[in-house]
Amino acid sequence: MVTTDLAAPKAAAPQTRRRTHRAERLLAVAFLAPTVIGMALFVLLPIVASLLLAFFRWDIITSPEFVGFDNFVDIGADPTVRVAFINTILFVVIAVTLQxxxxxxxxxxxxxxxxxxLASFFRSAFFFPLILSAASVSLVASYLFNQDFGLVNVILGWVGLPNVPWLTSSAGAVTVVIAVYVWQNFGFSFLLFVGGLANVPREVYEAASMDGASGWHRFTRVTLPMxxxxxxxxxxxxxxSALQIFDQPYVLTRGGPGDxxxxxxxxxxxxxxRELEFGKxxxxxxxxxxxxxxxxYAQFRLSRRFVFYQ
Amino acid sequence: MTVDVRLPAAAPRSATSPLVRLRGLGRPVVLAAAAFLTLGPVVWTAWVALAPSGEGFGLSAFRDVFAQVDMVLLVWNSVLVTGLIAVGQMVTAAMAGYVFARIEFRGRELLFAVVLGTMMVPLQVTIVPVFMLIRGMGLADTLMALILPAIPTAFGTFLMRQFFLGLPGDLADAASIDGASPFRTFASVYAPLALPGMAIVGVLAFNYHWNEFFRPLILTVSEENFTLPLGLVSLQGNLGTGSMSTVLAGVVLSMLPALAVFVFGQRSLREGLTAGINK
Structure with missing residues (x-):
């Protein structure tokens, strides 16, 4: 559009302009097709299918049976599902706060x-875990936290602390999953914060220290709002991303001990x-x-009270 | 949500305290300790793989892992899957991003909003229908099952649109005055300039799909279609905890390409991961 308008006075006669326009439309259709068709097929269609499927009982082998809200009632009554959701939310609160x-x-x-x-060494080091696979990291952790020969218990032994059943006790397993997750993911938040801090104007800090703000004061009253x-x-x-955690507990504990x-x-x-209950x-x-x-949504609502835009 | 934030090193003390000097020293120490905790496990992994207990340094663990699983096949599958997804994303995202940035048509903003909206939907919601669709297409338990659904990329399209918006528009005017067709304008003027943006899309796709575990776990069944992370996890399951160095040798091998990306593409990766957030 822009091109034809600008080119119009001298170069393009009306005919060529129309031809360019049609060629442009053709290009738009051809170039958008792979992305748009792909998304329709592999994202939009599955969303609709998933919404429908939730109201059916289907094991893929026999034909689907409409069951209304039964699946939702089922999952509300299923203790394993309930525990899993409670675990997930507790995990998110602790892991995200730490991260x-x-x-x-x-x-x-x-x-x-x-x-x-030195600064760029630190930046690279904190960023490094992001490039590893969560599955591999969890494999490594399963050896490090092994109760009998894992390095973590060996080190605890050196300083005279008792052997901890990291992966075979509930508290231990939860701790390891959180530690492994935070270890791998804090680098992403770190990158965002480094970028955010770089955008804080120096003068704000200078003004604050001239007013006599100490380190901690400057952090809570200047850095945090900025x-x-x-x-x-x-x-x-x-x-x-924490609400969708899967790889770490799957590799480390398969969900156990217990649930x-x-x-x-x-x-x-x-x-x-595993159970072929696709509707559920x-x-x-x-x-x-x-x-x-x-x-x-809740975060964006709350943020109106706490977030300060320059 | 209010975020509970504590600064580890700096406690609120009076400025005249003799601890002030020590605190100044404390900062690098905390950073160094954090770097040690971050890199330590990685170094330990390489150490155990290279020096299985009591044998001195050597490649025996690497020989073992090749003997225990078909490493060559696992690596080949991962390379094929990751490579084709990365190239597919680079090409399709560049094409779609170009149209969203440069060609006006009715409904463009709406279509772009729909594409962006797909980013909000978690993978776990779509995976069951995608699994069925793949079965229906006769692609169940093939590498194509992993590749095809991963090619359309909302984030890549967004990234490339931003990139094309940042290029000067009068290049297209000059090209069209010279009589170039819209396709020529794209192929010989814009596409070459967009290569850095495409590199970011490619590096991000590589990093994500080289490491992914959830989709391969669901969409592949036979070991001959496993990718590296899945193959290593099942190797650990088969061997039990006894042959740690063998499994860790596999982990080290699977890290090498990611390491190469880290060394040569860290900037692209950083820019891609934080694109559209800090600017």
Missing amino acids: LAVALGLAVLLETKMPRL ISPTILVASVMAII STRTAVMVIFQSAF ASAIGIVLTLIIIGAT
Whole structure:
């Protein structure tokens, strides 16, 4: 459009202009087709199918049977599903708090004057776990936290502490899953905070120290409000991805011991691909999505009171 | 949500305290400790893989992992799946992003909003119908089952649209005055300039799909279609806890390509991961 308008006075006669226009439309259709058709087929259609499926009982072999809200009633009554959702929410609260606190603390510390090479070494180190696969990291952790020969218990032994059944006790397993998850993911929040801190104008700090603000005061009264928009984004993204945790508990504990590390996505996987209850799995998926949407919405509502935009 | 934030090193103390100097020293120490905790497990993994207990340094664990599983096949599957997804995403995202940035048509904003909206839907909600669709297409338990659904990319399209919006528009005017067709304008003027943006899309796709576990676990059944993470997890299951160094040798091998991306594409990865957030 823009091209034809600008080119019109000299170069293009009306005919060529129309031809260019048609060629442009053809290009638009051809170029959009793979993405748009792909999304319709692999995202939009499955969303609709999932919404419908939640109201049916289907094991893929026999024909689907309409059961109304039975699947939702079922999952409300199923103790395993209930425990899995409670686990997931507790996990999100603890893991996301830790992840953001560690990330922000390290990002602030990195603001200290230091040689550039050292700063970039730290930045790379904290970023590194992001490039690994959660499955591999969990494999490594399953050896590190092995009760009998794992390095963690060996080190605890050196300082005279007792042997901890990390993966075979509920509290231990939950701790390891949280630790492994935070270890791998704090780097992402860290990156966001480093970017956010870089955007805080120096003069604000200078004015604050001239008013006699000490380190801690400066952090709570200046830094936090100034980067509150970044905190919002980082916490929204961290919560959305933590609600979908699967790889770590699957590899480390398969949800055990008992149901202590079973998560929402694990019961979706279990219902669909182990018990062949596809309707129930869809219903759990919808509940999880509603929780994700609800949590995100709540954060943006709350943020109106706490987030300060420059 | 209010976020509970504590700063580890700096406690509120009076400025005259003798601890002030120590606190200044504390900051690098905390950073170094955090870096040690981050990199330590990785170094330990490589150490155990290279020096299985009591044998000194050597490649025996690597020989073992090749003997225990078909590593060559696992690596090949991962390369094929990840490579085709990355190339597919780079090409389709560049094409769609170009149209959203440069060609006006009715309903463009709405269509773009729908594409972006698909990012909000978690994978777990769509995976059951995708699994059935794949079965219906006769692709169950094939590598194509992993590749095909992963090619359309909302985030990549968004990234490429931003990238094309950042390029000067008068290049297209100049090209069209010279009589170039819209396709020529794209292929010989814009596409070459968009290569850095496509690199970001490719690096992100590589990082994500090289490491992914959930989809391969569901969409593949036979070991001959496993990708590396899945193959390693099942290797650990088969071997029990006894042959740690063998499994960790496999983990080290699976890290190498990611390491290469880290060394050569860290900037692209960082830019991609934080795209549209900090600007």
